[in-house]
Amino acid sequence: MQQKIVFKNVTRRFDLRDNTFVALDRFSLDVADGEFITVVGPSGCGKSTALNIAAGLLAPSDGEVLVDGHTVDGPGPERGMIFQQYALFPWLTVRENVEFGLRVKGEPAARRREKASYFIDLVGLGDFADALPKTLSGGMKQRCAIARAYAVDPSVLLMDEPFGALDALTRVQMQDQLLETWSRERRTVMFITHDVDEAVYLANRVIVMAARPGRLKEIITVDLPYPRTEEIRLSTEFTAIRNRVWHAVYHQ
Amino acid sequence: MNAPPKTARQPDRVAKARAPDFQGLGLNFVGLVAGIAVWWVLTASGAVGLPPPPDVARKFVDLVANGQLATDIVSSLARVLSGFLIGVILAIPVGFVMGWYKVARSLIEPYLQFFRMIPPLAIIPLAIVTMGIDETPKIFVIFLASFLASVVATYQGVISVDRTMINAARVLGAKDLTIFLRIVIPASTPFILVGVRIGLGSAWATLVAAELIAAQTGLGYRMQQAQLYYDLPTIFVSLIAIGILGLAMDRLLLAIERRLTVWQERA
Numbered sequence: 001m002q003q004k005i006v007f008k009n010v011t012r013r014f015d016l017r018d019n020t021f022v023a024l025d026r027f028s029l030d031v032a033d034g035e036f037i038t039v040v041g042p043s044g045c046g047k048s049t050a051l052n053i054a055a056g057l058l059a060p061s062d063g064e065v066l067v068d069g070h071t072v073d074g075p076g077p078e079r080g081m082i083f084q085q086y087a088l089f090p091w092l093t094v095r096e097n098v099e100f101g102l103r104v105k106g107e108p109a110a111r112r113r114e115k116a117s118y119f120i121d122l123v124g125l126g127d128f129a130d131a132l133p134k135t136l137s138g139g140m141k142q143r144c145a146i147a148r149a150y151a152v153d154p155s156v157l158l159m160d161e162p163f164g165a166l167d168a169l170t171r172v173q174m175q176d177q178l179l180e181t182w183s184r185e186r187r188t189v190m191f192i193t194h195d196v197d198e199a200v201y202l203a204n205r206v207i208v209m210a211a212r213p214g215r216l217k218e219i220i221t222v223d224l225p226y227p228r229t230e231e232i233r234l235s236t237e238f239t240a241i242r243n244r245v246w247h248a249v250y251h252q
Numbered sequence: 253m254n255a256p257p258k259t260a261r262q263p264d265r266v267a268k269a270r271a272p273d274f275q276g277l278g279l280n281f282v283g284l285v286a287g288i289a290v291w292w293v294l295t296a297s298g299a300v301g302l303p304p305p306p307d308v309a310r311k312f313v314d315l316v317a318n319g320q321l322a323t324d325i326v327s328s329l330a331r332v333l334s335g336f337l338i339g340v341i342l343a344i345p346v347g348f349v350m351g352w353y354k355v356a357r358s359l360i361e362p363y364l365q366f367f368r369m370i371p372p373l374a375i376i377p378l379a380i381v382t383m384g385i386d387e388t389p390k391i392f393v394i395f396l397a398s399f400l401a402s403v404v405a406t407y408q409g410v411i412s413v414d415r416t417m418i419n420a421a422r423v424l425g426a427k428d429l430t431i432f433l434r435i436v437i438p439a440s441t442p443f444i445l446v447g448v449r450i451g452l453g454s455a456w457a458t459l460v461a462a463e464l465i466a467a468q469t470g471l472g473y474r475m476q477q478a479q480l481y482y483d484l485p486t487i488f489v490s491l492i493a494i495g496i497l498g499l500a501m502d503r504l505l506l507a508i509e510r511r512l513t514v515w516q517e518r519a
């Protein structure tokens with residue numbers, strides 16, 4: 001498989017008042033096309049920093065990120081991002097939110113509508129297309145954000161703890177729906193989480209990071225078939241991988 | 253952001269207006285009637301040297317009949333609205349520029365903070381000397397009052413636009429102009445409207461006071477004249493008119509604000 005995202009010795013420093021802080025230290029990683037990787041690590045280990053650099057929202061101090069062989073130097077339509085706080089535009093309806101990126105692209109109204117409808121249905125919000133975000137639950141808001149990201153047809157999805165604010169049950173439903181969506185609309189996904197179970201359940205590979213300075217610690221391959229089911233979640237193989245990831249994260 | 257509700261309500265694009273609260277309205281009315289009764293009893297018994305309600309009502313009828321009240325209201329409203337509109341129309345672009353460009357903010361902010369500390373009325377002597385005694389100085393101080401309130405609110409609104417929302421727009425491909433038009437403006441609208449309402453309140457207060465000092469028409473002028481002749485009913489009629497007009501304008505702006513910000517999550 002060809003490489004979709006390549007982190008090449010990416011370092012990011014922040015200037016503090018009296019010293020500089022290394023948030024990310026020579027981080028290198030290859031992500032294959034269509035791969036689903038999850039990133040875990042203690043708070044402050046540079047997960048968001050790495051993701052924001054890949055998104056083009058933050059510039060690296062050293063090194064570079066390549067997407068499809070091109071150096072990232074700003075946000076681009078081939079990279080969609082989903083935020084923990086949903087970041088929906090509250091004055092727009094679900095449909096208008098999903099159409100936002102298409103409108104920016106200058107797509108004609110009929111095409112916008114058609115695409116938006118497709119993705120709204122894909123995430124199961126068909127009955128709420130004309131609702132304002134304030135009338136949606138947290139899970140529904142996040143599904144709207146996912147539809148909005150998908151609508152501009154990015155080949156890469158960057159997700160920063162997208163389910164972090166959801167309750168346990170909604171979270172599991174969102175994981176299943178995300179995998180279902182991913183199996184139908186295959187994208188390369190880089191997904192940050194604090195939840196080791198979630199990391200293993202979703203991923204082809206789990207990237208474990210360490211703090212001070214933020215760096216890559218270990219890559220654990222999840223050799224479990226898709227579609228992932230409740231059965232897999234309860235299997236001994238799953239538990240074994242989960243324990244390995246747990247150990248890597250919490251015994252640093 | 254507020255905690256998301258666990259269950260979703262039915263989709264409603266425009267939130268339905270809440271049913272009128274009849275019990276609350278009833279109590280408002282009872283309170284009003286009771287207040288007038290107390291006023292009546294106190295004045296009729298001679299406990300306080302104020303005119304009783306019937307005198308004020310009679311004066312009100314007179315002033316309506318001879319057209320004086322209408323003339324005063326029209327000239328007061330004309331002043332307040334022209335000053336207020338110029339103030340708001342100038343304040344919004346200035347506020348946006350200040351919020352968007354740090355350089356502009358640093359250049360303008362000291363003036364803003366300084367003039368905010370001067371009560372607009374204190375400008376009147378200077379305005380009269382430099383602008384004469386016609387309408388200009390009055391409109392100018394009202395302009396200043398509403399401009400200062402609205403400009404601060406606008407730029408506070410712009411700088412408090414959620415960064416994540418701007419980033420979300422950027423990753424969807426939006427460039428600066430689109431972000432400004434489609435994100436910054438709508439996101440700061442609630443702030444601006446609050447500022448505009450405060451601006452109108454302070455414009456109205458400033459106007460009446462300005463008319464007390466220098467005017468030949470208007471509700472403030474009428475009270476000032478009435479004071480010379482110890483004409484308390486006229487003062488009462490003017491005061492009540494000032495209160496009611498201020499309340500009406502505030503409610504109108506509140507209704508507009510509610511309409512433009514139905515999308516906001518309210519506690």
Ligand SMILES: Nc1ncnc2c1ncn2[C@@H]1O[C@H](COP(=O)(O)OP(=O)(O)OP(=O)(O)O)[C@@H](O)[C@H]1O
Nearest residue numbers: 014015021023042043044045046047048049050214
């Ligand atoms: N703008 C900034 N200025 C200074 N320091 C920063 C800035 N952004 C991030 N940092 C620091 O860089 C480190 C890594 O931050 P980052 O947000 O990437 O962590 P994270 O792994 O995403 O943590 P969390 O799991 O808590 O979200 C943190 O210690 C943080 O304090």
Ligand SMILES: [Mg+2]
Nearest residue numbers: 047048049160
């Ligand atoms: Mg983070």
